[in-house]
Amino acid sequence: MLLDARGVTKAFGSFKAVDAASVTLEQGDILGLIGPNGAGKSTFFNCLTGDLALTSGQVLFEDHDITELLPEARARLGLARTFQVPQTFEGMTVLENVMIGAFLRTPHRAEAEARARSVLERVGMMRLADAPARSLGTPGRKRLEIARALATEPKVLLLDEAMAGLTQREVQLAIDLVRDIHRSGITLVIVEHIMEVIMSLASRVMVFHQGKEIARGSPREVTSDPAVIAAYLGTRAAKAAAGHTPIELMGGPAT
Amino acid sequence: MRRTLWLLIALALVVAYPLVFTTPFQQRLGALVLLYAIAASAWNIVGGYAGQISVGHVVFFGSGAYAAMGAYAHFALSPLIGIPAGIVFAVLIAAVIGGPTLRLSGHYFSMATIAVAELARLIVTNTEYLGAAVGLSGPTVPRNVFDMSFISALPYYYLFLAILIITLGITWWMTSSRMGFYLRAIKDSERAARSLGAPASRTKLYAYMLSAGLTSVAGALYAMIFGFVDPESGLGILISVKILIMAALGGAGLLFGPFVGAAILVPLEEISNSLLGGKGAGLTFVVYGAIIVLIARFQPGGILALINRLWAKRRAKPTEESISKEASHAS
Amino acid sequence: MRFSHVIGVFSAAVMSVALAGNAAAQSKTVKIGGIFPMSGNAATIGVHVKHAFDVALDIINNPHPELGNFPLAKNGGLAGLGDAKVEIVYADNQGSPATGQNQALRLITEEKVVALTGAYQSGITLTASAIAEKYSIPFVNGESVAQNLTERGFKWFFRVTPIATDFARVYYEFLTDMKAAGNKTDNIAIVHDNTEYGASVANTIATVFKEKGIPIALDVAYASNATDVQSQVLQLREKKPDVVIMISYTSDAILFSKTMQALDYKPPMLLADDSGYSDPSFIKSAGKLSQGAFNRSSWSLGPAGSPTAVIAKMYKDKSGDEMDDTTARQMQALFVLCEAIDRAGSTEPAKIQAALKATDLKPDQIMMGYKGVKFDDKGQNILASGLIIQLQDGENYVSVWPKASAEKAPIMPYKGW
């Protein structure tokens, strides 16, 4: 088992943002985390990466307990992530941004640069290598974050809304990129609002509501689960919307 | 290559300065520019590159100054012997206070460093061994050349220049190594840097210790040229602020920023004091204050950043379209 | 023959240049550098000394028959240099030893001053005079009291002012006389800041008194520029010393007076060590709360018509402030320096140095209450001495001790407000 989170709970004061959530991840999975705003999926995500300390619970990575490890130590083990709001290194060029990731596996500058270039090649940003990162727009930044994360040579890549704010064509390009990454043998966890993305990528889905896991299974199973529909729309609206497909309701292709 | 050419020209100018401007005051002014450039460049490592605004760097400055003067005052040794001792002491202090304070974010870090500096000043003021409020004096009549007490500013000038070059060399080496990359990344987003495996706390601590060691060298040199250190001139918070202002004014986080800042501020201060100070109406500081305000208001990145930007404008800038075009092309 | 010819022409040229230089110096002015704090915490000193030096220059550069035998008053200019006028080039030391030294260098090498005076704070006098020593330029100090200044083996440093050991002796003798007059003086407290001035003076006083068999009962040290001194005053109030010796700069002196009033504490005798208690702005701010305070001083107004009274009036007209001890000591140093230059008849540093070494001024030739001015080989004025003045009836200090120069009798006990 690659990643195994058991009974993860994160409380802010008396408020439990995540309440005893568990998840397992096998090599080759693409796990989708979905749920309405404020459902706790981002908090859960940050508990896995080490950005937030757990209130209780345990996280195992390749059977090692990493619950107490700092984010940088988890990165060294092979856990990489992107951010919902891109955290680009503004003062650097695109290439240098990716080199930060590459430096994890080599202390040498030339080696890091070579690796960063090959990652840029892979994600199709080679020509922008020397552009200042701050000149990028949202799509560029999102892609750059993925490139950076790839440069750390991860076993698991966690994508936090990597497609939010992209146009449909850009989303399609991003999906192609994620597929490509998956084909190269990297296991993925994706938090995503856009159902289309989850439907076409995820092999398994976990649904959060009010800090708790309310459903899990294949994308199709989950989207037809009444509890999930109720969570997204409220019970009354769920009845009123009975005639629509669940995908549309959840902000699928119609948006 | 063009950059190298410019660097060589600049270096030639700096080497030639005291031979062109030959009066003792001009030469000393040149030496002081280099001295403050050393201190500000050292500060730049942690304040500019790592973005940790230390306002208490005078602690390290003071440990160098006191070590140099102490070597002479207590052991009748050359002040030069004090330099390594000062470095060791400064690096130790940095290691001890860096651990807890570098965890603090933004303003809290700055405040903590101010408190540490004030604490050091107060303790030294009450320590007889360090001369208490009277301070420690160096050799006024030199016994030999190693007493570093010269009439002419020329020996100081070239010594300071050599050390400035070493400091900038270390800085350059650091910035082009993994550590430098990590520091800049931590400055922009510590969270993202850590997610990519950058050991943020350790990297910052190393930078802090490196910066502390170099700052203490500057302090030792300062004590040598003035032949004196007391709690105000060796540990006064205003020295820290002055160093910080020079780095910020020239361009924090840029290799030559602190030098540019020192080359502007030191002469500005000394010359405006020479012209206006004797009138006794405080006009020096009105002018000085106004200039600082204007620069902060209109050129917050520092003067060198402005020059770099004007320089970069001549290059083509990639646009948003080219990015998405490229992306679609590649996928 | 050709070689000696060249030498001859060369030396003639050198001599004529030298002579021309000399002549130029005589027809022009004698430049003296003055380094003082003109910004920062001690800026008020710089403001006062400028007014005082203006008055001194007026006396030196213009005929002032009303001053009688006072040196340099009769002629317009320095008689020894063909009535050359004296000019002061001021520099602001910004309260920093580093700036003070830079400015000393500038005055010597750029402004070509023939001598220096200043620089108030002992630490700055230390660094500034080190430069003068290196460049072989006379440095005459009128007001810095740190002991070590004259212990450095310097050849170009001269100090006119009395120093801590002198004050300690004055205090001891004064208190002995007061005890003889029936006052209690055995239980002494010293209140001082921990600056170089406060700590060293307090130390010296404690040592001298201990040698004489009167150990100091209570030592209250505090950090200068305090925001509050209540706990120090309460310590005094509790320990009830007979005499409180105050060694404070102006800011703290004002706070102490205000706090003593607020806490209703009056020591039987308050003896201040000059500095803050002599600052005219202290007297304006807190004089009404410090009635009966004794103060160490070497300045006293003297009878009407005396040179000191004339100078004091000129100063008051110029500045609007009463002459105080610090300012007067600085002014005295300038007179001593100019008198030596006049006697040297030259602006050559070595000749001025020689003249300074030979200085021998009598009490009627100086404006201070010293026994005269005469330097030992360390450069310290061995005839420097002090007297005790008291704040009586409002905002004026009057000399009360020793009896020989007393204008009024000392009033006991301390009245406060």
Add this chain to the structure above:
Amino acid sequence: MTFTLVQVIVGGLLLGAVYALFSSGLTLVWGMMNVVNFAHGDFVMLGMYVAFVVYTLLGGGPLIGAPLATLLLATLGVIVYFGLIRDIMKGPMLAQILGTFGLALLLRYSVFWWFGANFLSLPENLVGGTFDIFGIRIQASRLLAGVVALLVTFGLHLLLTRTTLGSRMLAVAEDATAAQLMGIRPDGMQAIAWAIAAGATGLAGALIATFFYIVPTVGETLGIVAFVTVSLGGFGSVPGALVAGLLIGVIESLSGYLIGAVYKDIVVYALFLGFLWFRPQGLMGKT
């Protein structure tokens, strides 16, 4: 002994209230805008000079001086905001230090240029002398400053927590862009915050002038105290500044009396650093 100790503590509390008074303005702009105002001490100094000028020209005490200082400094706050802060607050923290430090020098030495370097002082009995309660002496001027400190703290706290203006200001502090989307002009709110902060500081200066000396460099002495108070209390927390101010006042008084006055600042800084270790967000700051 115990009697003196009570007096020491009472004195410390009154002193602490004064610290709190001149720190409340600093904590407001620091917490709301994340701006470090190195010129804060010099705002206090300006308030003191206003009080002095009012007394010399009109012969009035703090009854006239204090409101006038509040008003003038509030105006200055708005001018400083639009002229300087608005632009530098978007920049790096270094630019803020640079800008406000330059402003400090500019203000300090403009006053120096105008009024000279002499120490000035207001007459002692301007605010009704000193009370003697069972042998404990309380200066009316300090008591007034202490009471005003409490009122200002309370008032600012109410303003921020109970009024629309306050919640708008807090919304801007939380997220300026989001606030703008809700129809709040961040610029206006921040200018008001500066006016309030500078006004409160001016008020503090005018009151402190009744028992302290007045000199252009006085801001340096007071400024650093304000910085420690605000850090200890937590940036942005007005009640925090009050508690921290009182705490520092009492610690200073007690350590000055029991250990020795030269050590009181050492005690304060050491405690402050120790405190930062365990609770970096300050007494009442948010994490």
